[in-house]
Amino acid sequence: MGLFSWPYPSEQVTGYWGEVTSTIDWCEENYVVSKYIAEWSNTITNGTFVITALYSTYCAWRNRLELRFLWIGVGFALVGVGSWLFHMTLQYHYQLLDEMPMIYATCIPTWSILCETKDTLTGKGQSSPLNRQISIAIAITTIVSLLSWIYLVFKIPEIHQTVYGFITVLVVIMSGFLTYKYVDDKVAKKSLYQCMTIGIVTFLAGFISWNLDNLFCSFWIHVRRSYLELPLGVFLELHAWWHILTGTGIYYYIVYLQYLRVLTQGFGNDFKLIWRWKFLPELVRKDSKITTKYSLSLMGPYVEKQDGETRKNK
Numbered sequence: 626m627g628l629f630s631w632p633y634p635s636e637q638v639t640g641y642w643g644e645v646t647s648t649i650d651w652c653e654e655n656y657v658v659s660k661y662i663a664e665w666s667n668t669i670t671n672g673t674f675v676i677t678a679l680y681s682t683y684c685a686w687r688n689r690l691e692l693r694f695l696w697i698g699v700g701f702a703l704v705g706v707g708s709w710l711f712h713m714t715l716q717y718h719y720q721l722l723d724e725m726p727m728i729y730a731t732c733i734p735t736w737s738i739l740c741e742t743k744d745t746l747t748g749k750g751q752s753s754p755l756n757r758q759i760s761i762a763i764a765i766t767t768i769v770s771l772l773s774w775i776y777l778v779f780k781i782p783e784i785h786q787t788v789y790g791f792i793t794v795l796v797v798i799m800s801g802f803l804t805y806k807y808v809d810d811k812v813a814k815k816s817l818y819q820c821m822t823i824g825i826v827t828f829l830a831g832f833i834s835w836n837l838d839n840l841f842c843s844f845w846i847h848v849r850r851s852y853l854e855l856p857l858g859v860f861l862e863l864h865a866w867w868h869i870l871t872g873t874g875i876y877y878y879i880v881y882l883q884y885l886r887v888l889t890q891g892f893g894n895d896f897k898l899i900w901r902w903k904f905l906p907e908l909v910r911k912d913s914k915i916t917t918k919y920s921l922s923l924m925g926p927y928v929e930k931q932d933g934e935t936r937k938n939k
């Protein structure tokens with residue numbers, strides 16, 4: 626026992642929420658910090674999803690973007706709430722509230738991109754035909770409903786993880802293609818690729834963390850109990866780092882999707898992509914007031930407002 630540390634108590638099989646009913650019990654030891662929270666770090670770090678989801682939803686509303694971006698943000702926030710309840714209680718029904726919205730929320734950008742045609746990508750603000758929108762929505766709903774049913778019947782987590790991973794990769798490939806083929810503005814294209822790349826790299830770093838947590842769990846527990854103790858041990862929960870990294874990566878990707886949408890729909894002149902404090906991307910309308918320091922490119926020079934003119938400062 627150190628001056629500012631104390632040993633881990635023994636893991637509890639059950640806590641305030643009763644027996645574990647979820648099909649996954651993560652590496653983090655149960656109820657060692659509080660009897661009300663099964664996996665403390667894995668629970669608290671879901672705040673990343675809720676905060677980034679609510680902020681991206683607020684930005685979509687403030688920018689008067691299409692309803693689809695509000696739904697993406699709400700779905701993203703629901704994943705965060707579901708994952709919070711899942712890790713706090715390790716109850717199966719909350720596991721589903723975490724996992725199912727992940728797929729359904731990711732289906733929204735999938736549907737949005739699949740609805741695009743050569744004509745709707747010419748930047749003339751032409752919407753895709755309603756019958757195309759409806760038929761693609763029906764097709765996605767049918768496929769995802771079938772996959773959901775299969776997952777609910779067999780209860781194999783890998784089914785959900787594979788479906789989610791496939792849909793996410795599909796969105797990445799399709800959105801990357803639209804960026805390559807239909808965005809001509811070189812400055813905008815560079816910002817898009819910066820946002821997309823940071824989103825993907827951050828997400829993949831989270832995915833590696835997730836796998837390291839699963840593969841070397843007994844080692845992490847040994848290090849936490851023998852060397853770190855509490856409270857430092859709560860920082861060596863790699864699944865909790867998956868939450869932080871994926872929450873951040875998904876935020877960057879949602880900003881990328883928002884910017885890609887306004888550019889391909891012909892509204893690029895009404896918006897600009899800013900980087901708050903040079904690293905945090907956000908889509909804003911050109912006439913909006915920006916209250917923090919920002920640059921117009923990743924790690925670019927700050928833009929300073931002087932007597933009504935914007936000037937670039939190092």
Ligand SMILES: CCCCCCCCCCCCCCCC(=O)N[C@@H](CO)[C@H](O)CCCCCCCCCCCCCCC
Nearest residue numbers: 701704708723727730731786790793794796825828871878
């Ligand atoms: C691509 C833009 C999508 C915009 C819509 C956002 C929708 C919400 C997405 C939320 C993703 C993060 C989920 C976090 C919740 C969580 O971690 N839940 C786990 C429990 O804590 C649960 O067990 C689910 C784990 C799912 C693991 C899937 C791994 C497959 C990853 C495939 C990686 C492919 C590379 C993609 C590159 C971007």
